[in-house]
Amino acid sequence: MVPGQVNFSGEWKLNESKSKMGGKFPLCIFGGDRMRSKTMKIATHADFLTVDVASSSSDGALVTRQEKLVFDGKQNKATYVGMAREKSSARWSDDGQTMTVHSVRSFDKNGGTADFKVTEVWKLINGGKSISIQVNERSSSGEHTMTLVYDRQLAEDYRF
Numbered sequence: 001m002v003p004g005q006v007n008f009s010g011e012w013k014l015n016e017s018k019s020k021m022g023g024k025f026p027l028c029i030f031g032g033d034r035m036r037s038k039t040m041k042i043a044t045h046a047d048f049l050t051v052d053v054a055s056s057s058s059d060g061a062l063v064t065r066q067e068k069l070v071f072d073g074k075q076n077k078a079t080y081v082g083m084a085r086e087k088s089s090a091r092w093s094d095d096g097q098t099m100t101v102h103s104v105r106s107f108d109k110n111g112g113t114a115d116f117k118v119t120e121v122w123k124l125i126n127g128g129k130s131i132s133i134q135v136n137e138r139s140s141s142g143e144h145t146m147t148l149v150y151d152r153q154l155a156e157d158y159r160f
Contacts, residue, residue: 005096006124009044012131012150020147040150047071049090049099069101098123114140125149 014037037053048070057063069090088103099122106113121134133148 005092006098006128007044008042008049008099008122008124008131010042011153012040012042013153014038015130015149015151018130018149039153069099126151128152 037055039054041052043050048068051067051069052064053067054062054064069088071090071092074089088101090099090101092099101118101120101122103118103120105116105118116137116139118138119136123132124130125132129152131150133150135146135148137144
């Protein structure tokens with residue numbers, strides 16, 4: 001962490017009433033895992049963040065996944081159970097108050113490839129009691145925008 005940089009560490013719960021979902025969930029850096037998750041746990045390290053999310057698998061079981069956001073300015077492959085899922089890069093703003101994550105996720109589609117490009121802008125709001133994540137997704141089907149708001153949780157309120 002650099003001096004003056006916000007600290008996203010903590011346990012967070014989606015506040016659906018404050019979030020603006022706009023109907024369709026975009027495919028996000030976590031392949032939708034965070035979009036399906038109501039909670040996330042973030043740990044801050046010197047040059048990266050880890051984000052743990054819990055979401056339901058196709059059989060309904062709760063699965064916890066971890067993503068690592070590295071601030072080296074390079075595009076990194078995100079992995080899930082050892083498989084590359086997408087490429088992403090994370091950067092802090094010059095004043096350390098916002099984090100921007102750019103992601104590209106590719107899918108096979110009718111013998112070709114379809115790319116989904118996602119930009120997320122993270123910032124603390126409500127005096128550090130909430131995280132606002134502005135999500136913009138672009139694909140061949142158009143552009144979608146949503147804002148997710150997560151409220152900080154006390155340890156006893158947080159469950160995976």
